[in-house]
């Protein structure tokens with residue numbers, strides 16, 4: 001298995017604070033995620049700013065698209081996004097729209113399985129439709145209610161689909177190695193890094209743990 005990628009979720013609303021945090025953690029992460037609240041607040045100009053500043057990083061725009069897939073995602077790919085997310089609950093037509101936009105730019109579309117009732121069926125259908133990445137995701141509100149992404153990860157990994165698996169939802173140093181062992185290709189970390197006294201140190205620790213994990 002290729003070395004798992006670490007995705008830093010940038011969930012601030014502040015443009016300059018987002019860029020500053022990205023600078024701090026850049027040596028230790030592979031993907032910058034512009035989180036949903038952040039992209040709604042700052043728009044496509046933040047994608048352009050991060051693209052210009054970090055030409056060697058992957059940029060994921062967490063659009064969580066719910067309708068008009070191709071139309072909504074196209075300007076973000078044009079601005080330099082490598083990955084945009086689309087909600088699995090939006091339905092196959094919307095997912096296919098984002099997949100089409102991604103393919104037009106040689107980029108990738110990630111299906112966010114957040115709140116999807118039958119995640120296995122959704123993963124199978126969107127994989128068949130050409131999705132590049134399957135996103136297992138326990139959102140911030142569900143985390144607050146005590147939920148975690150671990151059992152969903154096992155269910156999707158067990159399918160053996162030829163698709164990369166991303167996992168998000170409260171992942172921290174104590175859990176990151178189990179997530180890698182369970183088959184995740186992309187490990188998303190937000191609060192455990194941006195909420196730490198030293199985000200750079202927290203990101204470095206996650207990187208070391210991921211790189212030290214035997215799979």
Ligand SMILES: O=C([C@H](O)CO)[C@H](O)[C@H](O)COP(=O)(O)O
Nearest residue numbers: 009035036169170171189190191
């Ligand atoms: O995607 C996220 C959330 O839905 C807000 O957009 C978070 O970025 C994702 O959950 C990762 O953050 P943590 O759960 O804090 O690690």
